[in-house]
Amino acid sequence: MTMRPITEDDLHGYVDGALDPERREQVSAYLEAHPDVAARVAAYGAERGMLRAALAPIVEEPLPAELDLARMVEARRRPPGPPRWAMAAAALLLVCVGGAGGWLLRGMGSAPAEGLQALGREAAASYAVFAPDKGRPVEIRAEDRAQLVAWTSRRLGRPVAIPDLADAGYRFMGGRVVATEHGPAALFMYDDDAGSRLVMLARPLASDPKAPMTPHARDGVNGFSWSDNGLGYSLVGQAAPETLHPLAHEARRQIHRQA
Structure with a gap:
């Protein structure tokens, strides 16, 4: 089959853990054979975990009594009619839920940032x-630098330069092509x-072609x-940032020189 x-x-x-066991096993095998897709899925999982952690305190907060939907429904059923405060509270609840939902889901149906x-x-x-990864952190090793550059x-559709950071104590190991939300990227x-x-x-970064x-x-x-x-x-x-900053400046200087 x-x-x-x-x-x-x-x-x-x-x-999301929403697949049946057979399909999950198939997807797991696919990810093992496609590390670039696995990297993207790992990023999805990390973002999902951060979103859950960020919203956990809100979920655990008790619902204010004046916004208890069951009380509002009971008040609406009570003759001769609902008091004005209940109608106002219900309207407030709808506005809050709509506004909070729109804020939390902003961007989910649009293009990624x-x-x-x-x-x-x-x-x-x-x-x-x-x-x-101790076994295969890169796909093409440093000794095949020319092959990696080519x-x-x-894949990126334009020349890519690889900075040399050996004078700062960092040896070049190699690299690979990875998938991102905006297409392929070179990883060194x-x-x-x-x-x-x-x-x-x-x-490529079309939205910010030249950014500081x-x-x-x-x-x-x-x-x-x-x-x-x-x-x-x-x-x-x-x-630490104070260690990375001069390295980033040196990388940028070399990329300018090789351009």
Whole structure:
């Protein structure tokens, strides 16, 4: 029997735990064979967890007595008619629920956010997936640098430069192409003598073709993002911002020189 193709609905169902056991096993096997898609699914899961954590305090708050829907319904049934305060409370509840729902779901039916903020989020997600990998953190190793440059440049549709951070104590390990919300991106990885790793993510950035260097932090991963000539870069790692900042400036200087 031919297995039906894995769709976006299957991937989101996998993250939400909504698949039946057989389909979940099929999706799991598919992700093992497609690490770029697995990275995207891991990012979905991380965002879902953060959203649940952010909303948990609100969910646990007790409902104010004046907004208790059961009391409102009972008041409406009481002759000769509902008091004005109950009608006002019901209207307030509808406004609050509608407003809160619209705020919480904002952007879910529209295109994903773009710009440096999205690039930094994607870089942090890629770091979380590939940096801890001791077996195969990169697909093409440093000794095949020319092959990696050709591959990533072809996938991104423009020349891609790989900075050399060896003078700062970070050796180039290699890289790969990963999937993001906005298309393919080039991932380059570095490490130092202590085993600390850095990831630089690069992809076209149409919304911010030339943006200044901007710091960001997400789930213990610090980073600096910028863009030049329509190509965005984000250097991320668990190093302190004061360590990453000069490295990002050096990477940007070398990319300018190689352009």
